[in-house]
Amino acid sequence: MNILMLEDEPLILMDLEFAAEDEGCRALCASSVSEAMAILDSERIDSAILDVTLKDGETCVPVARALDERGIPYLLHSGDLDRHDETVRALGAELVAKPASAATVIARAIKYARDAHRQTANG
Amino acid sequence: MSHDNDVTSNVRPGWNAEQSHYNPGREARGVQAPEDQFFEASGVLFEQAMAQTRMAVCLCDPHQPDLPIVFANRAFRNLTGYEEHEVVGQNCRLLQGPETDQREVDKIRAALASEDVVVVELLNYRKDGSTFWNALHLGPIYRSDGQLAYFFGSQWDVSEVRAARAEERHARIMARELSHRIKNMFAVISGIVNITGRVRGIPGEAAEINGRIQALGRAYETTLDEASSGAIEIGPAIRAILAPYDADAERLKFLGNGLRVHFATVSVVGLVLHELAANATKFGAWSKDGGRVEVDWHETTGEDPGKLLVRWREYDGPHIPIPPEQRGTGSQIVDRMLRHGGGSMTRQWHHDGLEATIVIPA
Structure with a gap:
């Protein structure tokens, strides 16, 4: 299973990456919108974990839209619930509030990927 | 006119x-x-x-x-x-x-x-x-x-009114930014602990430390909105600390109401409740189907007034014939911390579970 991770804080990214590997997943890590888009264009992604606020004033919104277009499930991982309330609500994705254990976040991402696969198989 | x-x-x-x-x-x-x-x-x-x-x-x-x-x-x-x-x-x-x-x-x-x-x-x-x-x-x-x-x-x-409005807006933006950074900081600390535990081959210990850090993070989070005053509402902090254990209303019941305490109380309450919850999961009421916990809090009156009293009561748990040795690391930390803070914890073993009474200067 391939999980795309967009996170601008290296330590959090690393923690998520380890947790994903523990579950036998392949972690595809990006710390900016352009990196995430490049991965989306070249890899098959099963689900994604997106940090909402990124460095240099970027947000995960362009990546979220691209995932929506491709029908790939994702969850938002953010400590900044208030500021992006509108953004987050507009995306309609589940939000996992920071700080949450990396294992919890990965477990949610895996569940999302499985649910999506099941839907595709049944549909 | x-x-x-x-x-x-x-x-x-x-x-x-x-x-x-x-x-x-x-x-x-x-x-x-x-x-x-x-x-x-x-x-x-x-x-x-x-x-x-x-x-x-x-x-x-x-x-x-x-x-x-x-x-x-x-x-x-x-x-x-x-x-x-x-x-x-x-x-x-x-x-x-x-x-x-x-x-x-x-x-x-x-x-x-x-x-x-x-x-x-x-x-x-x-x-x-x-x-x-x-x-x-x-x-x-x-x-x-x-x-x-x-x-x-x-x-x-209305120049002064406008200036005050601008100041208030600025303060709100600063508070929100600070809240974001603190949450992020807890996430980074958690990452450091996990990564170090993994590299040193002690993931179990790292997970234990992380459990405590995250309980604290949840408790602090509830206090960020009113950071301007020294006092905070303890109720939301207690609910946040125990949120991961709150699977349904039967399993965990909160009986306490609004009570303001000093900000410094949060870390002690956070760690104590985390240890009690972890133990209940491992050995106590939550190790068994149908086991439940009630948490109550209020201000003490009588001989020792003005302190925060938290009562933790487990029901329908496994019978523990002989009270467990209380020298586990979790208990040691909690007892020592409470002593340093001028507080105390008394444990009473009922046939169906632990009753712990924690008193902390508020």
Whole structure:
């Protein structure tokens, strides 16, 4: 299973990456919108974990839209619930509030990927 | 309110000798309501009030070209820095300047055209060029016969109000940014612990440390919104600490209500409840189906008043015939921490579960 991770804080990214590997997943890590888009264009992604606020004033919104277009499930991982309330609500994705254990976040991402696969198989 | 044409006196029309009030010098023509009627004494009283009020007021004459000011009270002169003779005959736009928002000026123009009452807030300029924020309230004044007589403008300097509003906005933005950074910091600390545990081959220990850090993170999070005062609501913090164990209402019940305690109490309460919850999961009520926990909190009274008392009671758990050795690392940490904070914890083993009573100076 391939999980795309967009996170601008290296330590959090690393923690998520380890947790994903523990579950036998392949972690595809990006710390900016352009990196995430490049991965989306070249890899098959099963689900994604997106940090909402990124460095240099970027947000995960362009990546979220691209995932929506491709029908790939994702969850938002953010400590900044208030500021992006509108953004987050507009995306309609589940939000996992920071700080949450990396294992919890990965477990949610895996569940999302499985649910999506099941839907595709049944549909 | 109409008061322009009912003031009768034998002073000739125009400004009187002291220039303290304006006499329109017309005869009263048909009074419609009691408040439209000014007898001589109340008329003089009104003029004195108008002249002396701290609210800046001016009247403008719509029957003369370019709507000139025909009356400006003392407060108006104090506020704007102009003398009487410098404003009378001028249009009110003399208070405007390069930074005045034209959209607000357009609202004034529209209100004048339709004889509406309007309140605008615009940047005005004094005679010396300094600026102030003017909450301008303007509207028409009609004569008793319904004819438009004047437009009144009342000016209120709201510069300080605006500054306070801006400060408050700034403080809110700062608080939100701080809250974001603190949450992020907890996430980073958690990452460091996990990664170190993995690299050193002690993931179990790292997970234990992380459990404690995250319980603290959840507790602190609830206090960030009211960081300006030293006291916080303990209820939301207790609920947040135990949120991961709160699978349904049967399993965990909160009995406490609103109670404000000192901010420093949060870390102690956070760690103590985390240890109790972890133990309940491993050995206590939550290790068994149907086991449940009640958490209550209130302020102590009686012999040792004014402290925070938290009562933790497990029900329908496995029977523990001999109370477990209380020298586990979790218990050691909790007991020592409580002692340092001037608090205490008493444990009582009932047949179906632990009852722990924690007292902490609030």
